[in-house]
Amino acid sequence: MNHSSDIPSPDPLATPFLSLSGVGKTYPGVVALEGLSIDIMPGEVIGLVGENGAGKSTLMKILGGVIAPDRGTILLDGAELRFLTVESSIASGIAFVHQELNLFENLDVAANIFLGREPLKAGPFKLVDRDRLRDMVKPLLKRVGAHFSADTPVASLSLAEQQMVEIAKALSINARLVIFDEPTSSLPLAETERLLSIIKSLKADGISVIFISHRLHEVERVADRVVVLRDGTLAGTLAKKDIGHDQMVKLMIGRVLAARTAKPQRSPGSVALKASGVRTEAYPGRPVDLEIRYGEIMGLAGLVGSGRTELAKVLFGIDRSYGGAILQDGRQIAVNSARDAVARGIFLVPEDRKRNGILLDFPIAQNISLADLPKLSSRFMLSAERERATAEKQRLRLGIKAPSVSTRTGTLSGGNQQKVVLAKWLSMSPKVMIFDEPTRGIDIGAKNEIYGLMRALADAGVAILMISSDMEEVIGVSDRIAVMHEGQIAGILEEDEISQESVLLLAVGKRVK
Structure with missing residues (x-):
């Protein structure tokens, strides 16, 4: 385990910036979150982990004011928030850096950071004061270590640089809590290191961070505390001294995973x-x-x-x-x-499965059959029976978790969507x-x-x-x-x-x- 850090941990006796007590959310037939209690301290980095469907997204939507909890209380600086909306969440200093970046590529950096909040010139025409806007953006870009200007078109930036713009946008609302949702999933090592350094600098400035990631070694490096969700409930909390890969996995799935990379000696073919x-x-x-x-x-x-x-x-x-x-x-x-x-x-499982690998609005069976329609057709007519049988065979073979092959693919978890992409090719040898x-x-x-x-x-x-x-x-x-x-x-x-x-x-x- 690597817990070295020259940044002091938050004061455990301080008043929590945000406190959740007994928070729950139920949808028809599904308990998405139940009895969740978490304190978020000023200047604390919380690692939030759990399998897909564990309740992380529901919790984030509640903190962002997108949905309201059915039960429980939320305290901000010790005072109860009766109703958290998107607007009040932002006003409270809660900001998000999503996995799918929320930027307008046809606009420049400054326009993206202060979109809808631009300083205006005096006069009847309410024109944007570009000079003031640049002056407002410069310190934010410096704070995140950016080497591009406020006038740079976002479309010309790399993914890592666009992420810096998102973080600068979060800081522009005087964020007190920044929630990072899978921020390193598209970043190579060098850019990942830069992002983790930015998170440490936010912590040093007293800003709280929730770091959501499936990359547990990164959670281990950056978190002061880890909150683990499983099946919509709090599976456990790990203090800094207890954070480790095996401990997190055991809480996430209720058991220790077998070694994943046992590779016996093999002789590759031609x-x-x-x-x-x-x-x-x-x-x-x-x-x-x-x-x-x-x-x-x-x-x-x-x-x-x-x-x-x-x-x-x-x-x-x-x-x-x-x-x-x-x-x-x-x-x-x-x-x-x-x-x-x-x-x-020769088959490809693409980088962006949602755009290039599957049709989200189509059922599993149709996604699996798309690549090999002639084989499943008779007299130029698709055999629905053959299509279902082929898809069901692959569903069982790959362990695709879905009620049936008629289930809409977009409702599946990321892992099961990837299995559908794979199933499409496996049926073709x-x-x-x-x-x-x-x-x-x-x-x-x-x-x-x-x-x-x-x-x-x-x-x-x-x-x-x-x-x-x-x-x-x-x-x-x-x-x-x-x-x-x-x-x-x-x-x-x-x-x-x-x-x-x-x-x-x-x-x-x-x-x-």
């Missing part, structure tokens, strides 16, 4: 897919050479912008190659479209599976199920390429790791060479000793 001098649109002058073997999980690591997703899109036929060749089983193939890739048994950030936004129990499914596929002889920004994941799951830097493979680490240091060195363009 080369399934080879990129030979492949060039992507992002890096047309940087050829990529990479081999993926049957029966192995090849991890693909690198910083944001290193070209990993671009390579995956070329291999799957979404983007065209600007040079080089793709070989399958030693023979050069043409992959000019996703249809070409699918016909050859994959040869090569490309996973792009396979466990992003998925709770720890579902993560381990996804890892188990990937390992089972590899054991069955499928070649797997796994792109991941989660260092713990890419090290723990991969048999070998290829690391990209500025559009090229900087190095390939065999299993006995894999370490966090070696991955990081290659990712920043250094040589491994």
